[in-house]
Amino acid sequence: MRLSAGLAAAVVSLAAGLIAVGATPADAAVGGSGPYPADYETSATLPNHTIYRPQTLPSERLPVFVWGNGGCAANGTGQINFLREISSHGFLVIASGAPNGSGSTTSQMLTQSIDWAVAENSRQGGKYYGRLDVTQVAAGGWSCGGLEAYAVSGDPRVTTTTIFSSGLLNDADDYQLRRLTKPIAYFIGGPGDIAYPNAIDDWGKLPSGLPAFMGNLNVGHGGTYDQVNGGEFGRVAVLWLKWRLKGDRTAGTAFAGADCGLCHSQWQVQQKNLILDGGTSPSTPPVPPSGSPSTSPSSDHGSGCSAVYTVQDQWNGGFVASVSVTAGSTALTSWRVSLGLPAGASVTSLWNGVASGSSGTVTVTNQSYNGRLAAGQGTTFGFQGTGTGGGATVTCTGG
Known part of the structure; x- marks a missing residue:
């Protein structure tokens, strides 16, 4: 009782x-x-x-x-x-x-x-x-x-x-x-x-x-x-x-x-x-001071930005993923990531970014506190979704 x-x-x-x-x-x-x-x-x-x-x-x-x-x-x-x-x-x-x-x-x-x-x-x-x-x-x-x-x-x-x-x-x-x-x-x-x-x-x-x-x-x-x-x-x-x-x-x-x-x-x-x-996989070493991602970047537009997508956790019916955004050779005042989700997957909640849409192609823009990035500087947003997180694509555009 x-x-x-x-x-x-x-x-x-x-x-x-x-x-x-x-x-x-x-x-x-x-x-x-x-x-x-x-x-x-x-x-x-x-x-x-x-x-x-x-x-x-x-x-x-x-x-x-x-x-x-x-x-x-x-x-x-x-x-x-x-x-x-x-x-x-x-x-x-x-x-x-x-x-x-x-x-x-x-x-x-x-x-x-x-x-x-x-x-x-x-x-x-x-x-x-x-x-x-x-x-x-x-x-x-x-x-x-x-x-x-x-x-x-x-x-x-x-x-x-x-x-x-x-x-x-x-x-x-x-x-x-x-x-x-x-x-x-x-x-x-x-x-x-x-x-x-x-x-x-x-x-x-x-x-x-x-x-x-x-x-x-x-x-x-x-x-x-x-x-x-x-x-x-x-x-x-x-x-x-x-x-x-x-x-x-x-x-x-x-x-x-x-x-x-x-x-x-x-x-x-x-x-x-x-x-x-x-359990989970052991933590990776710290990001180098340059902030450059060490895994497969999806886009790099020189004065724009690059993005790397990682599935952090997957369970039956849902997952948690993160996207690392890194400025290119020029400082940014804003950034926008186009997130292409696999069929059947959708975003249920997202942090450190502002999402437009929840399935298919989702556009994520920066929050007020993480849009300004110096050259080579990085930030991260994450989200929880339903379905399977594997196979998503990301491209980044900086402003």
């Missing part, structure tokens, strides 16, 4: 109280336990957020993990040990809320985090230019923050969702479960977790065929976020993100199969439709 309204309020109150108690968490290993010691920073272009990143950016592109805090509290360092640990393994982590901030967050702040990462990856001269893998994005959250992660799970840029000690509070919100198309993982604090019945109810209502993992650790609603390096929740979160966002099959063995790594541990495990080869 769903939690009552009174218990729902208790979830938020309890989580907020736990955050207050953990305001000075146990000291973690400097920068986390991963190969890239990490810390946090802020950005004037992303107010009221906290950005965790390796102190020295590695050569590999960083997948993106956006996080909603327990209690929907606007304190981006409320789960600092946990989030810094994840970042130290080669991820850009963006938490809603300023460092030691106050107030409340909304699910829109997670969307703002994704928007910012996409824009920064395309901003020439910025430290993240070409250094982020914005085709691999995870949304996650604890307690009330888990509800925020559910709310953005339908964003086509989100490639996996992670729910920590959370579950939908009433049946009217079950549409959020029905629209799930990408792998999801639940990490719950066992039967003593106040969110346990809601999470179990959600588990039983997931779409047929959806890859899903449920792990219960008997630690209650407070989890292990304040422990050194995020404790056991930090360890399993890193493994899931390595598998789903980096294609690390070794990490995937913790979750998939009857003999999975967590199956014979302190975790109580349930699985649905998990196949070890269901």
Whole structure:
């Protein structure tokens, strides 16, 4: 049964109280336990957020993990040990809320985090230019923050969702479960977790065929976020993100199969439709500073632009694709891409561009913020579609 309204309020109150108690968490290993010691920073272009990143950016592109805090509290360092640990393994982590901030967050702040990462990856001269893998994005959250992660799970840029000690509070919100198309993982604090019945109810209502993992650790609603390096929740979160966002099959063995790594541990495990080869391809190296695409360009008009089309994900009945646009030898003030979709395919949603039409030949023009490109500079737009994404063609014209 769903939690009552009174218990729902208790979830938020309890989580907020736990955050207050953990305001000075146990000291973690400097920068986390991963190969890239990490810390946090802020950005004037992303107010009221906290950005965790390796102190020295590695050569590999960083997948993106956006996080909603327990209690929907606007304190981006409320789960600092946990989030810094994840970042130290080669991820850009963006938490809603300023460092030691106050107030409340909304699910829109997670969307703002994704928007910012996409824009920064395309901003020439910025430290993240070409250094982020914005085709691999995870949304996650604890307690009330888990509800925020559910709310953005339908964003086509989100490639996996992670729910920590959370579950939908009433049946009217079950549409959020029905629209799930990408792998999801639940990490719950066992039967003593106040969110346990809601999470179990959600588990039983997931779409047929959806890859899903449920792990219960008997630690209650407070989890292990304040422990050194995020404790056991930090360890399993890193493994899931390595598998789903980096294609690390070794990490995937913790979750998939009857003999999975967590199956014979302190975790109580349930699985649905998990196949070890269901990870993603490892990230490619960063785009060279010139921004020139390294894969097959479809057009280049000298003073115009070139475009490269890539299918990022394909499933039965749908796909996600991206188009990289690169200016030629002359700066652009605008660009236009003619996207020729295969028969039966259509665009259902598109970001970082403005589309005219949804099937056949679709024209995509720049947004106000990504039309001006210096010579050799690139930007990217993406879209989700129905049908099969393979075989599309693109041509680019610059203005």
